[in-house]
Amino acid sequence: MSDILDASSVLEVLRPVQDPELRKSLVELNMIRNLKIDDGKVSFTLVLTTPACPLREFIVEDCQKAVRQLAGVKDVLVNVTAETPQQKGLPDRTGIAGVKNILAVSSGKGGVGKSTVAVNVAVALAQSGAKVGLIDADIYGPNTPTMLGLADAKVTVQQTASGEILEPAFNHGVKLVSMGFLIGRDQPVIWRGPMLNGIIRQFLYQVQWGELDYLIVDMPPGTGDAQLTLIQAVPMAGAVIVTTPQNVALLDSRKGLKMFQQMGVSVLGIVENMSYFIPPDLPDRQYDIFGSGGGEKTAAELGVPLLGCVPLEISLRQGGDRGLPIVVADPNSASAKALMAIAQRIAGKVSVAALA
Ligand SMILES: Nc1ncnc2c1ncn2[C@@H]1O[C@H](COP(=O)(O)OP(=O)(O)OP(=O)(O)O)[C@@H](O)[C@H]1O
Ligand SMILES: [Mg+2]
Known part of the structure; x- marks a missing residue:
């Protein structure tokens, strides 16, 4: 783990944090966006896969805990939003736009x-x-x-x-x-x-x-x-x-x-x-x-x-x-x-x- 508090060290500590439902890394799922670091304050947007996620507080807590492991972190701000993924289409079916x-x-x-x-x-x-x-x-x-x-x-x-x-x-x-x-x-x-x-x-x-x-x-x-x-x-x-x-x-x-x-x-x-x-x-x-x-x-x-x-x-x-x-x-x-x-x-x- 690097000693410098930068985007890559934050992503490195966030990588093991998983979405409990999807059982995949938040980083790999591209759920961590707009990562900013300003004088020890780490902020990012956590993009969930549904606004109806019952575990949002747990995921936020897991993220905060992970980032606080890094030296020099004074605060971790997580802004939560959601983007529902689109179902895969079938070749012979016509989806509805939007x-x-x-x-x-x-x-x-x-x-x-x-x-x-x-x-x-x-x-x-x-x-x-x-x-x-x-x-x-x-x-x-x-x-x-x-x-x-x-x-x-x-x-x-x-x-x-x-x-x-x-x-x-x-x-x-x-x-x-x-x-x-x-x-x-x-x-x-x-x-x-x-x-x-x-x-x-x-x-x-x-x-x-x-x-x-x-x-x-x-x-x-x-x-x-x-x-x-x-x-x-x-x-x-x-x-x-x-x-x-x-x-x-x-x-x-x-x-x-x-x-x-x-x-x-x-x-x-x-x-x-x-x-x-x-x-x-x-x-x-x-x-x-x-x-x-x-x-x-x-x-x-x-x-x-x-x-x-x-x-x-x-x-x-x-x-x-x-x-x-x-x-x-x-x-x-x-x-x-x-x-x-x-x-x-x-x-x-x-x-x-x-x-x-
Ligand atoms: N858990 C419940 N407690 C009390 N009333 C219920 C409950 N579930 C359904 N009902 C009532 O039972 C009736 C039938 O329910 P509903 O219309 O939702 O069934 P449905 O399966 O859609 O019926 P249909 O096959 O006619 O479409 C309605 O009056 C509804 O308010
Ligand atoms: Mg009915």
């Missing part, structure tokens, strides 16, 4: 909480500072507009040389497009197959998305046309499968999971929803209605990571109905905390996949 990572939230079975998870994860990522979009791919029963407080929103359509471009609605930091914006509230959608394909492609390519770190697609239940259209159109960063602890749901999840894996989309993990019940009048109580440890068991049985377990909480449903997602309405509730941790885990896995 959109770095496209994620599907899916399940084999209906009503397990896909939309609830998709909306809250999207809002949690936006709260951490990420640029987030959400596609409601449930053409026949769109309900994310209500959940995101956009039930009365209208999207504007611009005529351009390359066709119609939709301006997404925006609330709680998330841009949203949904069939709900294009039809009357009580008007049922009667279109089928080819039409659905067209609408999903329009939601991907003919929307003014701008720059996005994460574009989350809330899928309709099952393993049907919407999933196929999405997987065949764009390069995917991965899929998140939502399940509930019951055996039937588990069987369906296995089907959903297989479909993504067979089509070469990595399954980032499963979210077990409605894992246990928290009564509103006894918030410290927890009832394991389906038995405990279900989430772990489910993940092990399906052979994918468990991203987290979300309890059954009345306020979570109420938040959805009122258009105030629980991560906004009551961030200290057990379900909000679980959903925020899930959002961070998803972001971490996306970074790992993009930099692999």
Whole structure:
């Protein structure tokens, strides 16, 4: 180690410091930038791979500890920012300009909480500072507009040389497009197959998305046309499968999971929803209605990571109905905390996949 306090000696002591999620050196990952040394004061920018990094304090501490080993250091200032890496494309898929990572939230079975998870994860990522979009791919029963407080929103359509471009609605930091914006509230959608394909492609390519770190697609239940259209159109960063602890749901999840894996989309993990019940009048109580440890068991049985377990909480449903997602309405509730941790885990896995 050299005795002179200069950029190369600082980088040398920082080299062994790793990003715990990526398990690689911060220096090798080019996460240390704008390094300056002024009269014993060392300052640099730490560029994380997601604003939703739960370990930022630990990484900063590790950096400071490492740099303080050097003689002559009086202070270490770390300015933290994030740059989400872009998912690698596939040769036969057309990405969306400006959109770095496209994620599907899916399940084999209906009503397990896909939309609830998709909306809250999207809002949690936006709260951490990420640029987030959400596609409601449930053409026949769109309900994310209500959940995101956009039930009365209208999207504007611009005529351009390359066709119609939709301006997404925006609330709680998330841009949203949904069939709900294009039809009357009580008007049922009667279109089928080819039409659905067209609408999903329009939601991907003919929307003014701008720059996005994460574009989350809330899928309709099952393993049907919407999933196929999405997987065949764009390069995917991965899929998140939502399940509930019951055996039937588990069987369906296995089907959903297989479909993504067979089509070469990595399954980032499963979210077990409605894992246990928290009564509103006894918030410290927890009832394991389906038995405990279900989430772990489910993940092990399906052979994918468990991203987290979300309890059954009345306020979570109420938040959805009122258009105030629980991560906004009551961030200290057990379900909000679980959903925020899930959002961070998803972001971490996306970074790992993009930099692999
Ligand atoms: N953990 C939970 N606690 C309480 N209520 C929940 C929870 N998860 C979901 N819900 C409620 O259950 C209902 C179904 O959830 P949601 O619409 O998210 O499921 P879905 O899988 O998207 O359904 P679909 O298959 O129809 O798209 C909603 O009313 C929602 O508010
Ligand atoms: Mg849904």
